[in-house]
Amino acid sequence: MVLFATDDQGRLVDTSTAYVMTEVEKAELEQKLVDTGVVRPNVVGTRMGLLKSSAVVPRHRGQGIGLRMVIERLARLQRLGCAAAVVLAWDSGGRHSSLGVLEAAGFQRVAELPEYWREPEGAETFDCVKCEGPCECTAIVIRRSLYDFTPEETVAELSHTR
Template structure:
């Protein structure tokens, strides 16, 4: 029988396991100690943390990394003119990851809901994500749509710069990453 899953806000004691799981699922150098510290800092607004981890037998089996609405700025991969919510009220869903051994248990959806609750408490009205369209079976896109996400725009080569200059190794591209990201928004109630 599978043990129960516990959910808790991300804290520094989780960093090593989050990095390991993130790199196993998304490719080498997807996360580093430097990047997870940066993400963690961006998760906070008004003493509320919007990033979460899922633990099973004290091991991290999933995580949701979320920037507070006040902690990030839209970049060239964003289309705020197409958003149904003011850009200043949008948090950023940086990453959702569930171990392949723990998938199909609702962990990703629960992590998303917990982040939404915290982001709303922080003052956000919606969340933006760049969904990896090359995920196996396009599961990332299907998951986000299932949870209410709406497609805003597709962005080819979203992670190319990271693969050329920051050491990121895409798990599906044989050379520099050429994957397309779906810019998607999920409005809160």
């Protein structure tokens, strides 16, 4: 799924994506988690959603748009029958890293996958702003159960903590 958020004038302020993981994707993730020492990661055999990218236009950051988009994606994944959602987060080290938003939405850290975004030898690479060359960053795996997720309660809880 691809979601868009707009401002009062209809201008785009956020684009966010998510989808239900395939069995192959879940098996690959579970193996990577086991390889890092996670005991019983419980990925295979669970209908699992994956939150992918989310980008808030810089001048609209810090207004709760990213968090609302996380909650909306979780609600839609839950309606699609997902029992949990996972994110392979990239910690940019910047003020607007997604980690704080995701943790505010109830995600918990599971593991770190070193050099997760490193491309195989000979593959096309992209320059990472953090690595200042080909990306060799660590992925931070975070997960949230959707069994206890209610979008309305989550929004209400968060509005009291601001």
